Amino acid sequence: MAGKLDGKRIAILATDGVEQVELTRPREAVEQEGARTEIISLSEGEFQAMNNDIEPADTFTADKAVQQASAADYDGLILPGGTVNADRLRMDPDVVAFVQEIFRAGTPVGVICHGPWTLVEADLVRGRTLTSYPSLRTDIRNAGGTVVDEEVVTDHGLVSSRNPDDLPAFCAKIVEEFAEGAHAVHHQGATVA
Secondary structure (H helix, E strand, O other), X not given: OOOOOOOOEEEEEOOOOEEHHHHHHHHHHHHHOOOEEEEEEOOOEEEEEXXXXXXXXXXXXXXEEHHHOOHHHOOEEEEOOOHHHHHHHHOOHHHHHHHXXXXXXXXXXXXXXXXXXXXXXXXXXXXXXXXXXXXXXXXXXXXXXXXXXXXXEEEOOEEEEOOHHHHHHHHHHHHHHXXXXXXXXXXXXXXXX
């Protein structure tokens, strides 16, 4: 039986401190539908995932460094949370440029928990409606986004959820959005075809 995402390539952007379940569950969900995933990190090699932000979990190996990644190669992007992960990613200029390139292409993006920090840093939440972990909501509002407290929110191909409890809804929605493909490009509150 064909999967909804057969032939699609999905990037997962993560580094040390990623919340393990927010990396593994979405990856499993898209792979079960036939997608190929690649883990992109700040550098090649292993990084440390966490449980509940503070308990070391498994290590993962990046498929490539962000400097080697091209947004044109992917049909979707997953940004898992984890406080340290999100903070490290948002401070890297190559990560910010990669995520901006993904958004310019209209590529669907799934972001959960602390993941939106990278989008705030890249000035990509202005005019968008999304949700996140509660501690990021002021940052999102200050960056011009609208925050709602819902299990899963979709805005022009941007799927967001609050925390690991939302993973079932998040995973179902990213599969749906990735299957739809590129969306019209969204600029500062306006959609441009």
